[in-house]
Amino acid sequence: MEIIIAPDYEEMSKISARIIALEIRRKHDLVLGLATGDTPVGTYQQLVKIHQEEGLDFSKIKSFNLDEYVGLAPLHKNSYNFFMRENLFEQVNINMANVFVPQGNTDDPEEYCKWYEEQINNYGGIDLQVLGIGRDGHIAFNEPGSSFASRTRVKALFKQTIEDNSRFFNSIEEVPRFAITMGIGTILEARKVLLIANGKNKADVVASFIEGPVTSQITATALQLHTHVTVVLDEDAASNLVRKDYYNWVRDNKHLVQKMVGR
Numbered sequence: 001m002e003i004i005i006a007p008d009y010e011e012m013s014k015i016s017a018r019i020i021a022l023e024i025r026r027k028h029d030l031v032l033g034l035a036t037g038d039t040p041v042g043t044y045q046q047l048v049k050i051h052q053e054e055g056l057d058f059s060k061i062k063s064f065n066l067d068e069y070v071g072l073a074p075l076h077k078n079s080y081n082f083f084m085r086e087n088l089f090e091q092v093n094i095n096m097a098n099v100f101v102p103q104g105n106t107d108d109p110e111e112y113c114k115w116y117e118e119q120i121n122n123y124g125g126i127d128l129q130v131l132g133i134g135r136d137g138h139i140a141f142n143e144p145g146s147s148f149a150s151r152t153r154v155k156a157l158f159k160q161t162i163e164d165n166s167r168f169f170n171s172i173e174e175v176p177r178f179a180i181t182m183g184i185g186t187i188l189e190a191r192k193v194l195l196i197a198n199g200k201n202k203a204d205v206v207a208s209f210i211e212g213p214v215t216s217q218i219t220a221t222a223l224q225l226h227t228h229v230t231v232v233l234d235e236d237a238a239s240n241l242v243r244k245d246y247y248n249w250v251r252d253n254k255h256l257v258q259k260m261v262g263r
């Protein structure tokens with residue numbers, strides 16, 4: 001796992017956007033896994049900037065979003081579909097025919113989830129998966145106790161997640177109790193993973209996820225089993241890491257490290 005600690009949110013967003021842009025330039029038809037939430041907003045803004053100023057081309061990109069609230073139609077203002085259109089899709093030259101966000105108001109969630117997995121496979125699997133992390137340690141909506149073998153399915157949301165996400169709704173009662181989410185097994189099959197986190201309120205969970213034992217109670221720890229994970233943090237989110245000096249040394253000596261380990 002490569003850990004990059006940035007001084008603040010803006011720098012974290014710039015570094016994350018550069019990592020994504022590099023992959024897009026390497027493979028013009030990249031299959032990109034995308035996340036929602038407050039964390040990636042700055043990263044998407046930076047990607048839009050790179051698109052506008054440097055012509056980063058999204059026209060052949062395919063994208064799959066991690067999750068969506070059950071019951072919300074794609075046009076609902078609290079849906080993740082709406083969020084993605086507003087924060088990224090409408091601001092770059094992505095072809096909307098190549099964009100997949102789970103459909104929250106599907107009549108048959110079970111069949112739909114199978115279909116979603118099939119689409120990921122049909123497009124050759126996810127090349128780079130972008131992730132945030134919840135305060136309960138979730139990636140996507142894989143709440144505590146989710147199987148590391150899980151695939152796209154419906155999950156009941158954890159109390160803390162409902163509380164945290166109520167800030168986007170008029171009241172806590174309006175927050176959906178269920179979501180369609182890619183599974184941990186789905187995420188672990190992505191070729192590369194980029195997890196971003198910022199803020200003091202993520203410091204505990206970030207330390208557990210990077211330095212704690214692997215446990216399905218903190219589903220992000222499953223990423224310790226993946227061979228190509230980059231974590232970009234701001235100073236606040238990194239503040240409880242015990243081995244911060246080591247991660248910084250590796251970052252500052254990247255050329256030496258690349259020469260030795262080939263990454």
Ligand code: PGA
Pocket residue numbers: 036037038039040131132133134135138139140
């Ligand atoms: P946040 O959510 O970016 O809004 O903090 C992250 C997550 O729940 O994965």
